Amino acid sequence: MRTVRLSIMGFGAVGQGVARAILQKKDYLSTMDIEPIVVGISDRGGACVEAGGVDLEAAIERKQKTGSVAASDLTALDVIKDIDHDIMVDATPTNIEDGEPGYTYMLEAFRHGRHVVTSNKGPLALKYSMLCDEADKNGVKFRFEATVGGAMPILNLAQDALAGNSVMSIEGILNGTCNYILSRMTEEGLSYKHVLGEAQELGIAETDPSYDVEGIDTACKLVILANSIFGMDVTYDDVDITGITKITPESLSLAGAEGMVIKLIGEVRDGNDGIIRVAPKLVPKNHPLAVGGTLNVALLRTDMAGPICVKGKGAGSIETASAILSDIIAICKNRC
């Protein structure tokens, strides 16, 4: 059995999901010879540390009762720098202004010889190449399946399952909130404002929904796809972005009369006619991209395997944790 020592930075829905997944998957992981031990967890309130392994159930309970996992005077950076471990799981929230605090956490983790697995899009959308360079320089792995498509595997699909293929383009619905809003508007003929309110009540949209509905979230994901799968060197500023706030029930109904739906499509294409764009697009009702509800979908055009379509849940605590866990396993299998 190989012990893998982890830290978890950020202990909101995703961080707690990772802790739950580790508890739940103990036996499964032991069949793969992996014994995960979480040696430190941090959130805004502080950190808790235990070289022999943090009691994850107690940590979740403490977080839920007191609002913080803190049980020491240490900070997140203390944990990253001073507590010996193999993989830093960054589950801090996405910040599209400067990528902090995730960016600094990742750099410090790399510099201290720790692999990084993250669900945080901000640092990757802003400073992808800097992060990859630092990981390379320190001979550690950097994986981020959870940043795009939640539980829907897309990075690992393109890079591992479809290894050998060149991906020529990716089109997809990468934001479940927008897809929910457009799908409901289409089905019920309701206004954007009405359905947004409904989505906020259901917890599908945030109180400030701009990150989703303005296309920012989709744009961040496109940058990650463009850099990691297409080997581009782009940042958030390079994306041509239009959100869904101006879509009217009338336009949806006109589209419907022509056998079409309107979807917020993210699109990356390589080469001379290269594009990286988020915009509402007309999609035929029977097209692979015409999926409803909060689903995410991606259509990859490849040179040998042809078109490959994958769809799944784009968000959720345990779904995102699932993507993080698959990255942890990939690192462990490669003898971390």
Next chain:
Amino acid sequence: MRTVRLSIMGFGAVGQGVARAILQKKDYLSTMDIEPIVVGISDRGGACVEAGGVDLEAAIERKQKTGSVAASDLTALDVIKDIDHDIMVDATPTNIEDGEPGYTYMLEAFRHGRHVVTSNKGPLALKYSMLCDEADKNGVKFRFEATVGGAMPILNLAQDALAGNSVMSIEGILNGTCNYILSRMTEEGLSYKHVLGEAQELGIAETDPSYDVEGIDTACKLVILANSIFGMDVTYDDVDITGITKITPESLSLAGAEGMVIKLIGEVRDGNDGIIRVAPKLVPKNHPLAVGGTLNVALLRTDMAGPICVKGKGAGSIETASAILSDIIAICKNRC
């Protein structure tokens, strides 16, 4: 650069596809530090061998001109046993009676310390556990993405991209020929016999179509999924099989009136209510499994990631070669 020595057993559409993919992907593979060298190729007529690397273009040309790749007195087994190499690519045709010659080739390859990558379903549908045991005993890898779903990644998706998840069930359309026939019958109201003839003319169905239309091909694929993803220990005889030969245009039209289509669905479910079955099933028209043409599709229900759906081309020379190449890369990355 790491040289990887390969043999290719069987030089029909798939074997030649592998040779073409290796030629075409030389630069791509060198970016991954992989230099593939094919040291031997065999077909029914004999073998050609070159320790420094067979000239693949000449081998394809010879095959097409003379009907065989043969350029020596060696047999396939001579190549497997006596020519030093790392990975044996088995592209021999599926034989559901006794799995030969693939079964013997694989066993001998394992015994001589060679990894095996195969597109041949027969040996896996009949003697999966024996093959895995022999690979384990000899400390070599055994990969077979190309046996299920052609270019559509499903084994590597479930085992790598979704690592950490338990897969509870898989349902899918795993045979493009049946899907083509049922889709055309539905769209045009034509008889089974008529569309079968059309598919044979187009090369979508074989002259003897029974392997596809009786559900045998789908059953073999289910056995492979059941054993490799669910850890079952089943063979072809354990599958409950009904083909599509008795489907009438009337039944399709009745289904259509209820918003349904009929599809040949393969289904594996684990646990107490476990099933492994191939049968025509009613599927709602807007269901993820209701894909048309020759497409393959699979719906995986997982414990953490939820339902994941993948679709792609189920057959074709270069598509199958793509799956084989992804397995070769996976073995190389793991330091073969």
